[in-house]
Amino acid sequence: MKRPSTWTSRVAVVVWTILALLMAITLLGCWDVLDIDQRTFILALGIDSTPSEDLLVSTQAVIARNLPFAGGGNSTGSSDSNSPVRVDTSVAPTLVAALREQNFRNSRLFEIGHMSVVVVGEEAAKTHLERVLDALFRTEKIDPSLWLVVSRGSAEAVIRATPEVESIPAIFLSTLLSKASNKLAPFPSVRLWEAQARIMDPARELFLPSIRLISPDQLQMGETAVFRGGRLVGFLSPEQTRILLWLTGEMDQGEFMIPGHEPKDGTIHIRVTSARGKFNVEYHSGKPRLTAYLDIRANIQEASRIRAHTSDDIKTIEELSESLLERKLMEMLRALQELGSDIVGYERLVRRRTPDLWRTLDWDKEFSKADLVTRVTVRIQGTGLTR
Numbered sequence: 001m002k003r004p005s006t007w008t009s010r011v012a013v014v015v016w017t018i019l020a021l022l023m024a025i026t027l028l029g030c031w032d033v034l035d036i037d038q039r040t041f042i043l044a045l046g047i048d049s050t051p052s053e054d055l056l057v058s059t060q061a062v063i064a065r066n067l068p069f070a071g072g073g074n075s076t077g078s079s080d081s082n083s084p085v086r087v088d089t090s091v092a093p094t095l096v097a098a099l100r101e102q103n104f105r106n107s108r109l110f111e112i113g114h115m116s117v118v119v120v121g122e123e124a125a126k127t128h129l130e131r132v133l134d135a136l137f138r139t140e141k142i143d144p145s146l147w148l149v150v151s152r153g154s155a156e157a158v159i160r161a162t163p164e165v166e167s168i169p170a171i172f173l174s175t176l177l178s179k180a181s182n183k184l185a186p187f188p189s190v191r192l193w194e195a196q197a198r199i200m201d202p203a204r205e206l207f208l209p210s211i212r213l214i215s216p217d218q219l220q221m222g223e224t225a226v227f228r229g230g231r232l233v234g235f236l237s238p239e240q241t242r243i244l245l246w247l248t249g250e251m252d253q254g255e256f257m258i259p260g261h262e263p264k265d266g267t268i269h270i271r272v273t274s275a276r277g278k279f280n281v282e283y284h285s286g287k288p289r290l291t292a293y294l295d296i297r298a299n300i301q302e303a304s305r306i307r308a309h310t311s312d313d314i315k316t317i318e319e320l321s322e323s324l325l326e327r328k329l330m331e332m333l334r335a336l337q338e339l340g341s342d343i344v345g346y347e348r349l350v351r352r353r354t355p356d357l358w359r360t361l362d363w364d365k366e367f368s369k370a371d372l373v374t375r376v377t378v379r380i381q382g383t384g385l386t387r
Helices: 006-027 095-104 122-127 129-138 155-159 169-181 192-200 238-248 311-339 346-353 355-360 363-369
Strands: 039-049 055-062 085-092 109-111 117-120 147-151 207-215 218-228 231-236 254-259 267-284 287-302 371-382
Touching: 039 122, 039 155, 039 169, 055 095, 055 155, 055 169, 085 095, 085 155, 095 109, 095 129, 117 129, 117 155, 117 169, 122 129, 122 147, 122 231, 129 192, 147 155, 147 169, 147 192, 155 207, 169 207, 169 218, 218 238, 218 311, 231 238, 231 311, 238 254, 238 267, 238 287, 238 311, 254 311, 267 311, 267 346, 267 371, 287 311, 287 346, 287 363, 311 363, 311 371, 346 355, 346 363
Parallel strands: 039 109, 039 117, 117 147, 147 207, 287 371
Antiparallel strands: 039 055, 055 085, 207 218, 218 231, 254 267, 267 287
């Protein structure tokens, strides 16, 4: 039997040594791992304007070691050193420059891929929204499905708020907006990519949910921020917002109340189980006519001082409901006409049906002077358990 040469043996030793080293490196795990405590995770972003036209950018970052389940910190986002979140601010001509400045002041690696909410201040929304959306959309690590919100007043104040029900305020905001996306909350929900698509569409106007700081630990949503040409022009009230969402199909449930003529008459509380909206536009004698229709199915939730037992009682309540909602629907449309913003979507109907006519129209003027026709149908299907 021929014995292997010395050279062959040496090659075999080298090969087996290299294989052993490779296996050792693999078994050791990730060689380039970066500990979670060495990263700064940005979960929420606030953007305000300044008198010098720069941007005031506020970031809400989570501190992993101070999270309650990590054995440290408080149960709420307080401002002391044990808080699970930290808020930092910077002023710069652009959003990217402001974030870079904060990154340079931070010893940990900035992570923006987990950001879930961007809050735009009221003044910034009037002038800077398009440049903000452009910067967010061009940043590759930012999730295009994050939520956009407009704050009444300062966005920084909202970012610094510390809701008692959540240890991380950004999670509180994203949870609220997730309810709206499932048609469960009476305010709109708009993601970054949706806002960008509406801004770029010449036949659509943008509307965003609005948030208000009530106290340092309490935030309130319900209004709708209305835009025209990418600039904030006003707000719809919570009641008007509810009607808008029913009409556009973004919410199919909800509630409303019918007040009595006198305090002794009490109030009827109606729970909407199904809401369907339709809208249309027609031209008559060269003038647009905008129609809006709501079909409501509902139950009586409370009617303590009002009879609601017989069919005649139910018919009366249905008529009262139709009268109330038709008035609210008309008020909402007139408010949009005064703001000059067609966020319902009438212009899209005109563009789809008669594109040649649409190209010749100044729709902002057409919308503001259009005739309005509204109709509401309410059917009470349940009266609850009564003795």
